[in-house]
Amino acid sequence: MSAMVGTLPDAFTNEFLSLTDHLxxxxxxxxxxxxxxxxxxxxxxxxxxxxxxxxxxASIxxxxxxxxxxxxxxxxxxxxxxxxxxxxxxxxxxxxxxxxxxxxxxxxxxxxxxxxxxxxxxxxxLDFCHEHDALERAGKKLREAGNCCIVPxxxxxxxxxxxxxxxxxxxxxxxxxxxxxxxxxxxxxxFIDAGPILDLGKAEFCAKHHIDKHRVLTELLHAFGIMAFKDGMFHADPHAGNVRLVVDPTAPGGAKPVLLDWGLIREITDAERLGLAKVFHSLANFDIAGLFDVLESLGFSLRQELVNDDLKRDLIEKARGVVKDTINRHKTRENAREELAEFKDWPRCIIFFMRMLQILRGLCVAVDAEGMPLLQIFSSHAREALQEGSRPAGRAVVGALLVFLKINMTRDLR
Structure with missing residues (x-):
């Protein structure tokens, strides 16, 4: 709730922010x-x-x-x-x-x-050995990809x-x-000596350290795209208490995001990873047929008598609304009711990916970073994952996805 800047009143989000690291x-x-x-x-x-x-x-x-x-x-x-x-x-x-x-x-x-x-x-x-392994895995993957985000x-x-x-x-x-x-x-x-990520919302701070907050946040969003679509594991709780900032003139934008507290992560199978990549590729290209095909493969289907072109267009518009470019707090609050799509019946891997994405989006809105191209960034990594999956080395994964699709095509979600 602390990350729902622009959706909830500022007094609410400011109060909830204390629960992230000041308990x-x-x-x-x-x-x-x-x-x-x-x-x-x-x-x-x-x-x-x-x-x-x-x-x-924090709580744990x-x-x-x-x-x-x-x-x-x-x-x-x-x-x-x-x-x-x-x-x-x-x-x-x-x-x-x-x-x-x-x-x-x-x-x-x-x-x-x-x-x-x-x-x-x-x-x-609650198992710190699990968090230990997640830190190692994420740090290695981001370093291999050349991303500047810091993982301890x-x-x-x-x-x-x-x-x-x-x-x-x-x-x-x-x-x-x-x-x-x-x-x-x-x-x-x-130990990493880092300051609050919300400092990016202070014009005097960015001017003093010559920081381009949009470039810094772009690197942060790319990190989550790399983790989700190329590794199948991502930090599931990137609120302001878990994302810090190190000023570094040599880094893109003049600072490096620091990702802390890897206790709450989300791991997805290769079939789910490629399915999720297809979801974002379809959203980016407004591919209604492709979106519904992959949603069915991930376990989401509607009774045929309910499905029509208007319903499909409405669903893809709502889904795109969640991942469209960031806007300011006032417009975000105005559009909040329309943008909060009904995701409760969607596949679990999508529900919790969208939750993570909404927290990242709230972080961008909190520091007044308008125009952050969430869909463009995530769909670029989704496209790379699909291209990699189509190569000979990825045929086994694609085969697993097809089997997964066949098994789940018969499910009828009420």
Whole structure:
């Protein structure tokens, strides 16, 4: 909600922004206890310096600046709040039950897909080994592509191994399973001295450092296109608390975006990746037939008696509205009601890609970057992915997509 600048009133988004990295902090004694429990050694053995004041604190963890005793390197130490795993995993059960009731009494407010997605993603987000791997994978892919966005490097020897045990609880509708995590609550990464990405919205800041905010944000959007269409994994929560900024005169636009907090990511299969690429290629070229063909391959179909040319045109116009060039806050708010398309019945890979895209769009609007060509940038990477998939080395992937299409063509979404 903090990213919905121009859609929600500014007073709302400003208030919600504090929830991204300014939540109440865990006491230093608790932080030390978690570090010792994870690494089986006192913090003073690992760190020669440890700043007691966290750099940031969000719902799952807080980050401290420290110095490694072994190398004298300045690092960032991410420490999970004690007991938050149990609280979050119980909360998701409550959310699921609420979503079931809401969908029954108000079918237009069906959030069950979102609840199910968070049921699957929360255990991964609470597992710092999973985030460790995502940081490495994304950093490597962006460096190979020549993108300037910064992803912190991780310290392999300082990430607690994941250990878990399960306990089950009977709830309405069947047995649900909770997972209690016993490790992977701390990991150490490269410290990057970065400022708020929202500084791009300050004319005096950009003038002082000779920054072209449109060029900087273009590089950020390209990074997400590379991750999604060339790798099949992307950061799913790029709000202002997770995207920072390093001033660098040598970088495109004079600054480099920094992507932090990789706990919430989205991974898609090769079939979904190419299907999503086809969606953007169809949107960019206003290819109505192509869009409906690929949506069916991804599991979305309408009863034939409901489908007509007007419905198809309306759907593609709404979808294009979500990814069209950014405009100012006032016009965004005026158009918000028309642009919020009904995505609740769309394939999950598209729902959460569009969610990520809306957060990025909100970030651009928040810094008054009008005219950011979202559709043009993402469709360029989609086109490259489709071209790569059509080459001999990609025939197996294309074959998998065709099989996926055949299996899902018979689905009838009510």
């Amino acid at each position: 109440p902090v865990s006491r230093l004694e608790e932080v030390y206890r978690i570090i010792q429990r994870t690494f089986q050694k006192p913090p003073k053995v690992i760190f020669s310096e440890f700043d007691p004041e966290p750099l940031a604190s 963890a807080q980050v401290h600046k420290a110095r490694l005793r072994s190398t004298n390197q300045i690092v960032a130490v991410k420490v999970q709040h004690d007991g938050v795993d149990r609280i979050f995993l119980e909360d998701i059960e409550t959310l699921t039950a609420v979503a079931e009731q809401v969908s029954y009494w108000a079918p237009d407010l069906d959030f069950r897909k979102f609840a199910e997605e968070w049921r699957e993603s929360l255990p991964r987000e 490097e991780v310290h392999h020897e300082l990430c607690g191994d994941l250990q878990w045990k399960g306990r089950s609880k009977l709830v309405a509708g069947g047995e649900r399973r909770f997972w209690a995590f016993l490790g992977a609550h701390v990991f150490v990464m490269e």
